[in-house]
Amino acid sequence: MFGIYLKRELSRRKKAALVVAMGLALGIALVITVNSVSAGMTQAQDKVLKSLYGLGTDMTVTKARSAPKAGASQGPNFRFDAKSSGTSSQSSDRVMTQGGQALKSSLVERVGAQKGVSAAVGALSLDVTKVDGSFTQGKARSSGTAGGQGGPGGGGGQPQVQGGGADFDVNSYSVAGVDVTDQALGPLAAMKITAGRTFTAAQTNARAAVVARSYAKEKKYEVGSVLTISGRKYTVIGIATPDSGESTTDVYLPLKQAQSLGDTGSKVTTIYVRATGSREIAAVKKRIQANISGTTVTTSADMASTVSGSLSTASNLATSVGTWLSVTVLAAAFLVAALLTSAAVSRRVREFGTLKALGWPSGRVTRQVVGESMVNGLVGGGLGIVLGLAAARAVTAAAPKLTARLAGTGGGPGAAGPGGGGPGRQTTSTLEIALSAPVSATTIALAVGLAVAGGLVAGATGGWRASRMRPADALRSVS
Template sequence: MFGIYLRRELSRRKKAALVVAMGLALGIALVITVDSVSAGMTQAQGKVLKSLYGLGTDMTVTKARSAPKAGGSQGPNFRFDARSSGEASQSSDRVMTQGGQALKSSLVGKVAAQKGVAAAVGALSLNVTKVDGSFTQGKATSSTGTQQRGGPGDGGGRPQVQGGGANFDVDSYSVAGVDVTHQTLGPLATVKITSGRTFTAAQTNAKAAVVSASYARQKKYKAGSTFEISGTTYTVIGIATPDSGESTTDVYLPLKQAQSLGDAKDKVTTIYVKATDSQQISAVKKTIQGNVSGTTVTTSADLASTVSGSLSTASDLASSVGKWLSIAVLAAAFLVAALLTSSAVSRRVREFGTLKALGWPSRRVTRQVVGESMVNGLIGGGLGIALGLAAAYAVTAVSPTLTAQLGGTGGTGGPGGGPGGPGRQTAGNTLEIALSAPVSATTIALAVGLAVAGGLVAGAMGGWRASRMRPADALRSVS
């Protein structure tokens, strides 16, 4: 009886049922769209942070560089030998550590031993500035003039230098010293080898190098090419392409080789840390800070605050304006559905009064109204899910490009003199990320729950009004 009556009433009031369902559908569709876009923003931010940290890296340990002493050297300097030849070629490499103050390699083991740490790997960040060119020696000439009366001399002219000068090229690039025995954590974890191969575990001190694809194009390197740093010849064994964005490290060397070049024996500038539980990162950070003094521990959450650009702006809009707008629209949809249902009940006074006169108890009338509202809600939920999926698919199909500007930190490679990894040139480094809008099963379940909730809210108001009607109301409604 309940099903038959329900079907007849819904078919008799199709327009009213469709209005209620569409109101709920719009609110649910907006919730799905905002939720899926927010998920896409989270994925995009994850790609940006992954490009900075490395796959599986939860935090990094660094030490801020101390202020230079008064009168100390403020930057690279080069010295060239004076030669007597007419044209002398000169070349010099200046290798400097960057990314923070150097740490003892023994700290890597100390960090790895902390509670909650699954693995820790050290890396050394270097910057190489190469000056290459030549001096050309000028020629001294003298001119002979006529003797001037009363002049002091015999007429000899002043000597003049003609020609000469200098022509030098300056090339600056970043070098990352990596632990070749643990390449799944650290700088190399964010790249894939597209030509050649990566290091083997036995190449801990090999004169071999992996170069980024962009640097290889610039220098026309390929697997098998050679180049020099401070008189040491290295062989390119592989070309690396970053998983996302552009690589900010140009050359990867075994850690021992990088330490030798940078005069930093048994030193690292960054310790990459992987936690045993991703939900306990904050606790692990506090443990490391408490037990390893003088260091800065930076998590992905800390680094996320330095990401700006359209990605950050869109993420803020989605998480604040978008969600509040969704809540407001959804609340309005629930209210409209409840009012329309209550209004429909008011127009059915004769019907419900007659049913009560025939013996229907109030709870049965209420159940009938709630049942009709639940069906309207489920129809609205179905329409809302369809509209939300269509909107999410449209966003993914268009794939709008967002930019992520990585906050500059004065060359330290990370916030507060922190991470960012070896060779991370954070200032002015922009990544472009294509936005998608993935819809998860949780989002669909949320939409179904909202549909049921909308039907219950509308049914509760309409049912309460119907339960208060009396058989006498049906007689008064007869004209």
């Protein structure tokens, strides 16, 4: 009886039911669109953080560099041996640790032992400056007058050096020491090997290198090429490409080789940390800062606040204006549905009064109104999901370009991020990210829940009013 009456009443009031369903559909569609765009913003920010900072993990642990002592050298210096030949070629590499103060390798184990930490690996950031060129020795010539002698007592002028000079090229690039036993965490985590291969777990101290695609193209390196750092030859075994943008690291070496080049013993400059779950990140950060003094813990959320450009602006709009707009429209849709249902009940005074006169209890009348409203809500939810999916698909197909910009110092691994901040080099990194709008199962479940909630709100309002009607009301409405 309930189903038959429900079907008949909805068929009689198709227009009113469709208006209620469309109102709910528009609100639900907007919620789906805003949620999917916000998810796309999060994905875009993750790509930016990986590309700009080399962050392929939940957080990094570093330590600020201590203030230099008075009179200490601030920058690289080069010394060349004097040679007696007229022309001499000279080449020298200056290797310096980049970023913060070097950390003892024992700290990696301490960080890994903290509650909530799933894994921790160390990495070493180096900045290599190569000076390569030649000196040309000048010749001394006397400037004495004609017939005079340039020697003592000869009355000649002072000898002058003519010719000579120097011609040097300066090439600066960044090197990252990688823990080859866990490459899913650390500098190489945000990279994809597009040619050759990566390190094996046995190559902890091998003379092998993985080169970033942009640097390999600039220097014409290929798999099998040999590059030289401080007189040591390294064979290129792979070319790495970042997920988006350009890599901030040029060369990747096994950690032990990088430590030997930088003469740092077994120290590292950055500890990459993976938490056991996303909800543990904030607690793990506080725990590390409390238990390991002097360290700086940086999470993805901390870094996201340093990114500017249209990506940051759009993300702020999606999370603030978009959220409030969707909440406002959804609340308005619920209110309109409740008012329309209540108005429809008012126009059915004779019907409900007659049903009560025939013996229908108030609860049955209420259930009938709530059932009709629930059907309207589910229909509106279905329409809203279709509209929301269409809007999200349109955003993904259009793929609007957003820019992310970071200005700071550095240029090596994690420029201006963990492990970044090279000596006195100002860099500006800009990435262009295509926005997508992925729709998750959680968002669909949210839409269904909102549809049910909208039906319940409208049904409860109309049902309460219908339950208060009396049979006498139906008799008074008969003309």
